[in-house]
Amino acid sequence: MANATELARRFKLEPGWVAEVLRMTLLAPDIVQAIVDGHQPRHLNLHAVRGQQTEVPVDWQEQRVLFRFAEKGMGISA
Numbered sequence: 001m002a003n004a005t006e007l008a009r010r011f012k013l014e015p016g017w018v019a020e021v022l023r024m025t026l027l028a029p030d031i032v033q034a035i036v037d038g039h040q041p042r043h044l045n046l047h048a049v050r051g052q053q054t055e056v057p058v059d060w061q062e063q064r065v066l067f068r069f070a071e072k073g074m075g076i077s078a
Contacts, residue, residue, distance in 0.1 A: 031044075031063060
């Protein structure tokens with residue numbers, strides 16, 4: 001598929017929802033693993049990621065700062 005709109009059309013999904021879900025594929029692997037393991041910061045959930053008004057940064061360290069992931073000894077390093 002060329003873009004999120006084309007993907008949404010193909011599977012009869014809402015284009016905005018597809019774009020939001022695709023945005024989550026950019027998360028740093030350690031953030032994804034922590035979420036899968038249930039060890040993410042309390043505020044970091046699907047709504048926090050989907051609710052961003054701006055794009056999720058491609059840079060993983062910027063993601064950690066944006067989502068306050070590295071606070072309070074989360075044990076995550078760059």
